[in-house]
Amino acid sequence: MSETNQIDINYLHHTVLRETEDESLLEIDPNFYRNLSDFIGNLKKQEFDGVESKIKDTMIEMATELTSLLINVRLEKISKSKDLEIGFLLDEEKFILDSQEEENDRKEMILSATINGKSKFLESLSQNHKTKKIAVRFLQEVDEIVGADLEKYGPFKIEDIATIPYENAQALIAKNAATKVRLED
Known part of the structure; x- marks a missing residue:
């Protein structure tokens, strides 16, 4: 997409409309989601008062809903397609599909281990998953904890970021004491 053909709300609407009206996956610019992200991000940065602010907020809401619809429609087509044109997949869609394959x-690994009596393998998987480390940002002060890996972590202050075992992170997240740090954070 060239600089003269930037994404705006009309272009996004037209793209979603074309995608929903056609049974096959359409070819879209490889940078579509990045350009769309720039469009929405720039819109969010703009500051207006009164009616202009309401219009901006409505445009952001429309762009958000259209984006969600586009992603869902394209992924639905991809999942149902027998003769998928792989070249039409955008990198972001490949990223989603990769996680589905994983x-x-x-599932197959667990099923196979279970029906083939490999309980030690399942035990090992379980332990590795519990102690797998993930990054979290603390939303509350937390005293020192003993991790699922029997190591000591903390104490932590609000806004501290730490890498702790998955099982401990999940417990803290459930209590709203921490939040998972994602790539975009």
Whole structure:
């Protein structure tokens, strides 16, 4: 997409409309989601008062809903397609599909280990998952904890970021004491 053909709300609407009206996956500019992200991000940065602010907020809401619809429609087409044109997949969609393949592989691994009596393998998987480290940002002060890996972590202050075992992180997240740090954070 050239500089003269930037994404705006009309272009986004037209793209979603074309995608929903056609049964096959449409070819879209490889930078579509990045350009769309720039459009929405720039819109959010603009400051207006009164009616102009309401219009901006409505445009952001429309762009958000259209983006969600586009992603869902394209992923639905991809999942149902027998003769998928792989070249039409955008990198972001490939990223989503990769996680689905990983999920299917994991299901097969658990099923196979279970029906083939490999309880030690399942125990090992379970322990590795509990102690796998993830990054969290603390939303509350937390005293020192003993991790699932039996190591000591903390104490932590609000806004501290730490890498702790998954099981401990999940417990803290459930209590709203921490939040998972994602790539975009």
